[in-house]
Amino acid sequence: MKRCLIIGLLACVLAASQPPPKNDEVYNVGNGVTSPRLVHQVEPEHPRQGFRVTGTVLIGLIVTAKGEPDEVHVVRSLEKEIDQSAIDAVKQWRFDPATKDGKAVAVRISVEIRFHDI
Numbered sequence: 001m002k003r004c005l006i007i008g009l010l011a012c013v014l015a016a017s018q019p020p021p022k023n024d025e026v027y028n029v030g031n032g033v034t035s036p037r038l039v040h041q042v043e044p045e046h047p048r049q050g051f052r053v054t055g056t057v058l059i060g061l062i063v064t065a066k067g068e069p070d071e072v073h074v075v076r077s078l079e080k081e082i083d084q085s086a087i088d089a090v091k092q093w094r095f096d097p098a099t100k101d102g103k104a105v106a107v108r109i110s111v112e113i114r115f116h117d118i
Contacts, residue, residue: 026062026106033100036063036107040094044085044113053079056114057086065104067095075110086113 027033058076061069072090074083090111097104 026108027098027100029098029107029109033105033107034098036067036095036098036109038093039067039096040092042089042092044082044089044115046085053082054116055079056112057083058110058112059086059090060108060110061090062106062108063095063097064106065097067097067104069093069095070106078115082115089113 029035055078056076057074057078059072060075061072064070069091072087074087077083078086090113098107099105
C-alpha cells in the first residue's frame with residue numbers, strides 16, 4: 001500500500017522572487033512574524049495503482065492573510081505525477097494565518113511531503 005507522510009512546515013525564503021498575491025505584502029517567518037498553523041490537511045492521491053516511488057517533494061507556497069495557499073509550486077521534484085498530486089493536495093490545505101503585530105499577514109513557506117511504500 002502506498003502512503004505519504006507530511007513532514008511539516010518549513011519556513012523559508014524561496015530563491016525565486018514572486019509577486020505578492022492579491023495585493024498582500026508577503027513576509028518571511030521570523031523577526032516578529034509568526035508561522036501559519038495548518039488546520040486542514042488533505043493527503044496527496046497516488047496517481048495510479050502499482051506506482052512505486054519513495055522520496056520527498058518540496059512544495060513552495062504563500063499562505064495568504066486568509067489562511068489559504070497561493071502560488072503553490074514545486075521547489076524540489078520527485079516525479080511529474082507525484083509532484084502534481086502533492087500540489088493538488090496542498091492547494092486544498094487551510095491554515096490559521098501567520099501574524100505580525102497581532103494582524104494576519106501573508107507569508108512565504110515551503111512544505112516537504114514524503115512518499116514511501118508500506
